[in-house]
Amino acid sequence: MGRSPCCDKVGLKKGPWTPEEDQKLLAYIEEHGHGSWRALPIKAGLQRCGKSCRLRWTNYLRPDIKRGKFSLQEEQTIIQLHALLGNRWSAIATHLPKRTDNEIKNYWNTHLKKRLAKMGIDPVTHKPKNDALLSTHDGQSKNAANLSHMAQWESARLEAEARLVRESKLRSHNSLINQLTSAAAAAAAAAASTSSSSAHQLLFMKGQSLESPTSTLTTYNSENVVPGIMPSSMIEFVGCSGASSGDHQDQTAAINAKEEGDVQVQDWKLGFGNVPSSSTHFGLHDNVTWTSNNEQVHHDRGIGSVDEVADQEGFTNLLLNNSVDRDQSMSDGGGGDSENGGSAGSDYYEDNKNYWNSILNLVNSSPSHDDSPIF
DNA sequence: AATGATTTCAACCGCCCACGT
């Protein structure tokens, strides 16, 4: 049906905001709240359209915005949530308090996307570009069935969880939560009973809902489709709130990770099997302090070439690290082989477990309960 | 120091959805 412009563009200012305009907007909102964005500019004495005012407020002037460099934890969260949610920046932003969707989007496009690409990971699908790596291990077929079941089950569950988080922000209907959870479980059980022959394909479920084995869940919302599932061993979410308190050494190891270093694909390949947990320690703690809110305070330091390498490795290894947060919640999936298992298949399975668990932790630790809007 | 290339990010644009009438 088309849409009329949000405002009459004639005579309205565009482009960068001046400090005076910022001050007017801030003062007005602080006193009155934004109310109707369309009506706001006139009331506030601004020659801007309401949409521009809203954007300026939400992306820049809002007092609860954290600006500046993204921490490693934030980077990991973005990457994992992007694997889960795709380019749904606002949904991702709900898991990163004080960061705006616009900022996250920009950071993804300018930093993380390129970094993943350099690591040999397709930033769109979160699949390794050379996924032959995944199919040549002896003994892997033994785990394929379990993996596919687990992947399907978790995918279904994650869809429900992600949905749940969003819904809970809009309204707190516990009954809906129960419905979604049970629906996810039921659908997943049905999906698992029809597992295909290719665990590989199931693990890396494509972005289209038609290709998703969990598409049965879309009865309640088609947008829940998981757009891309990252190879599970690639990323271990170290800093999720449920298990982060003891991991500051690992976190600090890669803080200040220098962007666009020479990330070796070999690193990724290595990590796909076994990454020694000790490899994530670089002893850079001196340069970072942590607040009680788990936020980092960066101290100035020169980053020499050695540091750059170490930092980049830190980022890489934190992405690849599979040593943290062993979780028992998936005990029905893999027959109990431990992290000490030597076979590539076992590691592969274990890594999947960790990846899914980390995302579950991430979703479960959603900040949705404490980030109420100011206005 | 000058210049061109590249990167960053604030801001805009157009589309979509929810809601009211």
Next chain:
DNA sequence: TACGTGGGCGGTTGAAATCAT
């Protein structure tokens, strides 16, 4: 049910900053 409106979202743009030569 159809339509109008407001708000939100994701993609894109372009000026400014930074880097490389």
